[in-house]
Amino acid sequence: MARVYNFGAGPATLPLEVLHEAQADLVDYKGAGMSVMEMSHRGKEYDAIHNEAIANVKELLGLNDDYAILFLQGGASMQFAMLPLNFLGERQTADYVNAGSWGAAAVKQARLIGNVNIAADCQKDIPTRMPEASEMKWTPGAVYSHITTNETISGAQIKELPETGSPLVADMSSDILSRPLDYTRCTMIYAGAQKNLGPSGVALVAIRKDFAETGNISLPAMLRYQTHIESNSLYNTPPCFSIYMLCLTTRWLKKVGLENLFKQNRDKAQLIYDVIDASSFYRGTAKKECRSDMNVTFRLPTEELETLFIKQASDAGMKQLKGHRSVGGIRASIYNAFPVEGVQALAAFMRDFEARNG
Structure with a gap:
């Protein structure tokens, strides 16, 4: 079996043992005589999978029963609209930090629904970065404050959750469960699964039940x-x-442990940053103190060299290193399941x- 190193930003590398387990049970899940793809979502076999996935996420995030764990469709992009639809009413304000393309996308959708205050804006700063705490201007009485913890396109990551004075909502699509955090600081967390949690097709939402109860009751049921x-x-x-697949991946995350993952992720990223430095x-492309452990972004002297770099790396088994179409350059996405051997191979190739x- 010839596996390449997949540096794609998402869908992304999954743990090999998770893929093998899914492969073994693909046609006949645990003697049920059918695949998980075929069984009823109301049946006992799937019910056990569903509830284990919820329990795993809650344990990994360190959340108690004040929180509900939801598996929704539409990806994180759906949450850009669903969040303000539920909580941003007339004559109310929501705070948003705009530090990159995904923060800006969340702002754009929220502004269609209600009043948005930009608590900090560094989206266009070069080098890319996250705002410092002193820059963030929070609205007293805001219905919620929204942050994007890791900007995959710019390669910048928030290192500490901010104090906002209002319910904190975090888009953690690209760095959820990559490091130990006090996740109870957040009233709501959401994340598309396809970077650190599994394949695409499901979005995770962790939300305080008392916050959810304040949501707009006049919305269509699917949007509440x-x-x-x-x-x-x-x-x-x-x-x-x-x-x-999220259930299997969270089992793997529990086995490895967040502290170990954090060290591995930090060490993997540093191998590439050391070559750059x-x-x-x-x-x-990102300020050193804001550099992402998940998405390492960099440029070469010319676009022609970048094109050559991407082609030769691909020929050597290192795929999807091209930066986002909106910014160009090189992007190495090295999420939880990405093997250190792949990062070592990239660092050697860069030299x-x-x-x-040169």
Whole structure:
């Protein structure tokens, strides 16, 4: 079996043991005589998968029963609209930090629904960064404050959760469960699964039940968090196989442990940053204190060299290193399941490429 190193930003690398287990049970899940993709979402086999996934997430995040864990469809992009639809009413204000493309996308959707205060704006700063606490201007009485903890396109990451004075909502799509945090600081967390939690097709939401109860009751049922809390995310047919894969991935996360993952993730990223810092050929795009452990972004002296770098790396088994189409450059996405051997291979390739082309 020839596995390449997949540096894609998402869908992304999954733990190999998770893929093997899913492969073994694909046609006949644990003697049920059918695949998870075929079984009823109301049946006992799937019910056990569903509830284990919820329990795993709650344990990993360190959340108690004040929180509900939801598995929703539409990805994190759906949450950009669903959040303000539920909580941002007339004559109310929501605070948003705009530190990159995904923060800006959340702002754009919220502004269609209600009044938005930009608590801090560094989206266009070069080098890319996250705002410092002293820059953030929170609105007294805001219905919630929204942050994006890791900007995959710019390669900048928030290192500490801010004090906001209002319910904190965090889009953690690209760094959820990559490090130990006090997740109880957040009133709501959401994340598309396809970076650190499993394949695409499901979005995770962790939300305080008392916050959800304040949501807009005049919305259609599918758009209300309370609907999905009351139905245990079974109001409609859920993406069963994606949730099954999330269940397997969270089992793996529990086995490895967040402290170990954090050290591994930090060490993996540093291998690439060390090459960048020792070179005048490569240029990192994010401020050092804001550098992401998940998405390492950098440039070469010319776009022609970047194109050559991407092609030669791909030929060597290192795939999807091209930066986002909106910014170009190089992006190495190295989420939880990405093997250290792949990062070592990239670092060695970077040194060799510079020696040949610098």
